[in-house]
Amino acid sequence: MKKNLTEKIIGNHLLEGKLVPGTEVCVKIDQTLTQDATGTLAYLEFEGMGVDRIKTKRSVSYVDHNTLQGSYENADDHKFLQSIAAKYGILFSPNGTGVCHQLHLERFGIPGEILIGSDSHTPTGGGLGMLSIGVGGMDVAWALASGKFYMKMPEVINVELSGKLKNWASAKDIILELLRRYTVKGGVGKIFEYSGTGVETLSVYDRATIANMGAELGLTTSIFPSDNQTKKFLEAQGSSKEFKYISADKGARYDGTIKIDLTKIVPMIACPHSPDNVKTVKEVAGTDLDQVVIGSCTNSSLTDLMYVARILKNKKVKIPTIISPGSKQVLMNLIKNCALADMIESGVRILEPACGPCIGMGCAPNTAGVSLRTFNRNFKGRSGTDDAEIYIAGPIVAAFSALTGKITVPQGKMPAIKDSGKIAVMRDLIQIPKMEGKKTKIYRGKNIKPIQKFSPPEDIVSGKIVAKFKDNITTDDIIPAGAKILPLRSNIPAISEYVFTKIDPDFVRRVKENKGGIIIAGDNYGQGSSREHAALCPRHLGIKAVISKSFARIHKANLVNFGILPLSFVNSADYDTVKSDDVLEIIGVKSLLSGNKILKVKNISGNSVFEVTHDLADRQLKILLSGGLLNYR
Ligand code: MIC
Ligand code: SF4
Secondary structure, X not given: OOOOHXXXXXXXXXXXXXXXXXXXXXXXXXXXXXXXXXXXXXXXXXXXXXXXXXXXXXXXXXXXXXXXXXXXXXXXXXXXXXXXXXXXXXXXXXXXXXXXXXXXXXXXXXXXXXEEEOOOOHHXXXXXXXXXXXXXXXXXXXXXXXXXXXXXXXXXXXXXXXXXXXXXOOHHHHHHHHHHHHOOOOOXXXXXXXXXXXXXXXXXXXXXXXHHHHHHHOOOEEEOOEOHHHHHHHHHOOOHHHOOOEOOOOOOOOOEEEEEXXXXXXXXXXXXXXXXXXXXXXXXXXXXXXEEEEOOOOOOOHHHHHHHHHHHOOOOOOOOEEEOOOEHHXXXXXXXXXXXXXXXXXXXXXXXXXXXXXXXXXXXXXXXXXXXXXXXXXXXXXXXXXXXXXXXXXXXXXXXXXXXXXXXXXXXXXXXXXXXXXXXXXXXXXXXXXXXXXXXXOOOOOOOOOOOOOOOOOOOEEEEEEEEOOOOOXXXXXXXXXXXXXXXXXXXXXXXXXXXXXXXXXXXXXXXXXXXXXXXEOOOEOEOOOOXXXXXXXXXXXXXXXXXXXXXXXXXXXXXXXXXXXXXXXXXXXHHOOOOOOEEEEOOHHHHHHOOOEEEEEXXXXXXXXXXXXXXXXXXXXXXXXXXXXXXX
């Protein structure tokens, strides 16, 4: 039978289930990654599972999010992560080495393998033919403990690229065009598999940018074939032995097709406050800017920054411009080929390789400031300044705009960036664990609080509607990031005080007063980051159920893992009939286990009844009705 690339990779790793979209499959996991903001919880959960050794081939713990060390909290977390790595045989990438996705691509990318990571941009690895999926920390912990991962088999969509980019258009513009067409919820339940003659015109870094930002479409992941470009990339990284060709069979079956003619792509930009609010750069050209920031796991590769250096060379930036290279290796290459000198001479600030401003760790814009960034998310408030206006574009548009202080359409002849295929490779920055096993003392600073277990739900789950939200609520809305809150990621009681503070400052008080409650939401609840704090913290406060029109994939799995019922309206018009403060009773929750798909919800205040449903697998229902994954084990 002819197979697409996804079917080949999943088929090679299949432990349970069939490749039927919408049904649950269990796959063997080759690699995992964590970063420090989600990693501490993931490893606490892993410890709670009580196994001696990791069951994966390669697992890496990166420190790249909480890098400021403004006080003891981050440093404590990093020492905890380092000691856990030594104990269990996990590789450790220390603070300042680079952003996890950039590093993982450069150092550990292997076509045909399966990677899961506790970060929503893990799909970056799809740029070189590795099936890479973002998940919650608990799912990484479970993969470390068992070598397995359960997921719903997605539909596989063939994205057929033809032609070649021209006139300053870049990979970022391809993914922005897809976001313009399909929106932040257009990819839920799907994998985008790229094919066609246009693919070979894109480098692995271009492909990684596209795969990375597929997360913004809500996709399970994106994947490119492994071809001569992949070979060249792996050779340059000193990893040629990992190379193999892998692609879909000719005539393979797909669940849908999208066609993109690369010759028609023009520079695009996402306008405030959503990555799918996309226009052409021409449409918003001339908008005054206060700041330009170049970096993040989407656009901080050597090639990206070489274009930036070339555009800035012998010119001066007009507004504060900040550049954060994706990894120390990228920075070292920029030093060796003198591109860093061109950047610094033009007046830019250089930050150390880390997530930095992308996660609100510094460089927040001024009040109501307008900032153009090469990142992937421009949700309101994520920059650290609540009323800032954030635009998202590729590094070329960003560099041109830095020179004028306004959003600017790239002009002139596009320079060719010479690619000799040779770069300075820094393979020894990531620490190979000593594997001291049982002898290793785990360092637990006072910021690290023990992981909590929750009791199973009653048969009738009742509570007040403590909040009613609209569509597309992000996990940044639920539990904000930023320099003030991020250091508390290992301290659930402390960080829970910030739940919904940006969009509903009274939420925590109300939930405490009511001793818990139920949340109502519109479509795509929990889009964005994989942070399981967005499930765990509401659970800690006493939230028992979220009833929405629909959920984002990773967040729904996180809700299950922490025992919050993720239920959907059978009739979405019922969303309009419920209001804040109504008291609800969800009846017969335990009957879910015997196959009941639909539950009745009594609205005691409104004196009415409506129905809710779910699309969870039996295994997930068992977890949910045990009160979460830690109880289920
Ligand atoms: C993000 O880009 O929002 C993050 C920070 O990388 C998150 C993870 C986190 O919240 O720690 C993600 O994308 O999953
Ligand atoms: Fe880091 Fe930003 Fe990438 Fe998230 S999106 S991993 S915060 S660089």
